[in-house]
Amino acid sequence: MIEVQSISKHYQHGGKTIAALDNVSLQIASGEIYGIIGRSGAGKSTLIRCLNLLERPDSGHVSLHGDDITRLDERALQQRRQRIGMVFQHFNLLRSRTVAANVRFPLELAGGQSPAQMDARVDELLALVGLKDHKHKRPSQLSGGQKQRVGIARALANHPDLLLCDEATSALDPETTDAILALLADINRQLGLTIVLITHDMRVIRQLCDSVAVLDHGRVVEQGEVLDVFLAPQHAVTQSLLAETGMGQGALQGIWRQRVATPVIKLTFVGEPTLQPVLDKVGREVGLRVNLLSGTLSEIKDTPFGQLLAGVVASDVDVSALPAIFAREGVRCEVL
Amino acid sequence: MLDFDWNLLLEIDWVEIGEATLDTLTMLGVSMLFTVLAGLPLGVLLFISAPGQLRARPRLYAVLSFLVNVLRSLPFVILLIVLMPFTLLLVGTSIGVAGAIVPLVVGAVPFFARLVENVLREVDRGVIEASQSMGARLPHIVFKVLLPESLPGLVGAATVTAVALVGYTAMSGVIGGGGLGDLAIRYGYQRFQTEIMIVTVVLLLALVQGLQSAGDSLVRRCRFD
Numbered sequence: 280m281i282e283v284q285s286i287s288k289h290y291q292h293g294g295k296t297i298a299a300l301d302n303v304s305l306q307i308a309s310g311e312i313y314g315i316i317g318r319s320g321a322g323k324s325t326l327i328r329c330l331n332l333l334e335r336p337d338s339g340h341v342s343l344h345g346d347d348i349t350r351l352d353e354r355a356l357q358q359r360r361q362r363i364g365m366v367f368q369h370f371n372l373l374r375s376r377t378v379a380a381n382v383r384f385p386l387e388l389a390g391g392q393s394p395a396q397m398d399a400r401v402d403e404l405l406a407l408v409g410l411k412d413h414k415h416k417r418p419s420q421l422s423g424g425q426k427q428r429v430g431i432a433r434a435l436a437n438h439p440d441l442l443l444c445d446e447a448t449s450a451l452d453p454e455t456t457d458a459i460l461a462l463l464a465d466i467n468r469q470l471g472l473t474i475v476l477i478t479h480d481m482r483v484i485r486q487l488c489d490s491v492a493v494l495d496h497g498r499v500v501e502q503g504e505v506l507d508v509f510l511a512p513q514h515a516v517t518q519s520l521l522a523e524t525g526m527g528q529g530a531l532q533g534i535w536r537q538r539v540a541t542p543v544i545k546l547t548f549v550g551e552p553t554l555q556p557v558l559d560k561v562g563r564e565v566g567l568r569v570n571l572l573s574g575t576l577s578e579i580k581d582t583p584f585g586q587l588l589a590g591v592v593a594s595d596v597d598v599s600a601l602p603a604i605f606a607r608e609g610v611r612c613e614v615l
Numbered sequence: 616m617l618d619f620d621w622n623l624l625l626e627i628d629w630v631e632i633g634e635a636t637l638d639t640l641t642m643l644g645v646s647m648l649f650t651v652l653a654g655l656p657l658g659v660l661l662f663i664s665a666p667g668q669l670r671a672r673p674r675l676y677a678v679l680s681f682l683v684n685v686l687r688s689l690p691f692v693i694l695l696i697v698l699m700p701f702t703l704l705l706v707g708t709s710i711g712v713a714g715a716i717v718p719l720v721v722g723a724v725p726f727f728a729r730l731v732e733n734v735l736r737e738v739d740r741g742v743i744e745a746s747q748s749m750g751a752r753l754p755h756i757v758f759k760v761l762l763p764e765s766l767p768g769l770v771g772a773a774t775v776t777a778v779a780l781v782g783y784t785a786m787s788g789v790i791g792g793g794g795l796g797d798l799a800i801r802y803g804y805q806r807f808q809t810e811i812m813i814v815t816v817v818l819l820l821a822l823v824q825g826l827q828s829a830g831d832s833l834v835r836r837c838r839f840d
């Protein structure tokens with residue numbers, strides 16, 4: 280378990296003080312993938328850099344598995360960092376080293392291994408990220424996705440118990456992004472490794488994360504399990520981030536209310552009901568006819584989910600009875 | 616130039632030219648060696664102690680930086696003369712090739728160190744940060760990241776310094792340092808033996824050209840692509 284206890288970080292800029300982090304607290308369970316999302320300048324990088332103390336918070340504590348790392352001295356902190364992997368948006372590989380030598384670098388820093396042991400570990404890691412054939416290349420000869428694989432292999436070299444990813448896919452195209460995200464999910468599953476990742480893209484959160492925290496102006500404005508946050512976003516920032524990815528509330532709702540003005544219902548499917556013809560079934564039972572206004576059908580990690588917004592055209596029962604009827608089918612219905 | 620008497624070339628004392636060439640090469644080689652030995656650490660120290668850097672020591676940096684500027688602002692001829700007592704103390708003589716090496720090094724070290732500092736500043740901050748995130752200590756960062764990552768730039772800086780040193784050696788004639796530059800001044804300028812001046816200038820030019828192309832090809836060889 281990783282515990283961030285009310286950390287704050289201020290920067291002086293042109294005589295003004297900016298609160299990059301304002302009393303942030305988080306609890307991250309071991310083995311989960313935890314996403315931190317927010318707009319540019321929200322303080323995401325500052326927060327993740329506080330988890331390995333590349334940035335020292337002005338106040339508050341960070342403890343990893345019960346050890347408060349803010350209390351460690353320089354030397355002990357350097358030792359601890361060897362087992363906290365970090366992956367960067369711009370890869371940050373050593374140009375002067377080959378792929379293999381880049382992955383070997385953290386092993387050299389940690390010491391205590393023979394060259395043969397290090398080489399064996401490098402081969403193992405390169406196989407894990409699928410770069411065996413590129414061992415002797417230089418970073419300049421690799422594509423962005425391949426560079427990030429080197430970055431990930433390097434971050435895993437010393438068997439970390441925490442992996443930090445600062446916008447690890449922001450410099451990559453969508454297809455490469457998917458491949459890298461799949462690799463991270465794989466690593467999380469295979470190694471049971473806790474991953475904290477930063478992104479400004481809700482799709483990354485949806486594909487990969489178990490929990491999410493939404494950061495805005497240095498504060499955590501929303502946090503919880505990804506499914507809950509996606510299905511019932513509370514804060515305006517979360518809602519607008521969702522809307523950008525087409526997972527927000529449809530704009531048609533407004534027009535419907537003006538021109539048709541019949542009730543609007545919101546149906547939320549999670550898991551099995553998503554795969555059943557629930558709307559059709561209830562429609563036949565109670566003569567419900569609807570006009571769809573917006574909808575999302577997708578999956579979060581491996582859970583299918585859906586959310587439909589529908590204007591009621593006809594119904595044999597009173598609209599207020601619908602929630603109970605849908606509840607029988609395992610679908611949540613709200614009359615808006 | 617058109618009425619240049621080529622027979623004059625035969626009258627040139629080639630032995631003296633040979634000795635002068637050897638003197639220049641000695642001064643250059645030895646002073647370059649010490650310049651790198653002292654300038655590289657000084658450059659690294661300047662880089663890491665600068666404000667906002669790895670081991671920021673703003674006061675130390677200000678002092679070092681000022682000293683470097685002082686030495687760089689002094690004309691080399693002045694340095695030669697000012698340093699004579701110090702040279703005498705250090706190498707037992709303040710004249711000749713041996714006497715010239717001390718001021719050459721003192722003149723070139725701040726120049727090279729400043730170049731090194733600038734080259735190191737070009738190293739990607741992200742890479743330094745990545746190594747810190749892996750638990751690298753300062754010596755690791757210097758020897759495994761900063762120096763290897765900036766190798767082409769460092770070789771380039773050494774080349775520029777070596778060429779500058781060729782120019783400095785020419786002035787060491789003032790203290791009887793010898794060498795090609797000295798020859799050019801004594802014969803060519805003071806005794807109007809144009810032919811000697813031409814020969815020495817051609818030799819110096821060849822030396823500078825050779826240094827530059829050797830440096831350039833080394834830089835090409837150690838680039839990372």
Ligand SMILES: Nc1ncnc2c1ncn2[C@@H]1O[C@H](COP(=O)(O)OP(=O)(O)OP(=O)(O)O)[C@@H](O)[C@H]1O
Nearest residue numbers: 290291292297299318319320321322323324325326
């Ligand atoms: N070293 C610094 N000096 C001064 N201000 C800083 C520094 N680092 C960050 N800040 C400020 O702190 C705030 C948060 O920055 P941070 O880099 O954490 O944002 P972010 O959420 O990662 O943004 P992005 O998505 O653009 O990377 C910003 O207002 C930024 O200008």
Ligand SMILES: [Mg+2]
Nearest residue numbers: 323324325446
């Ligand atoms: Mg950032």
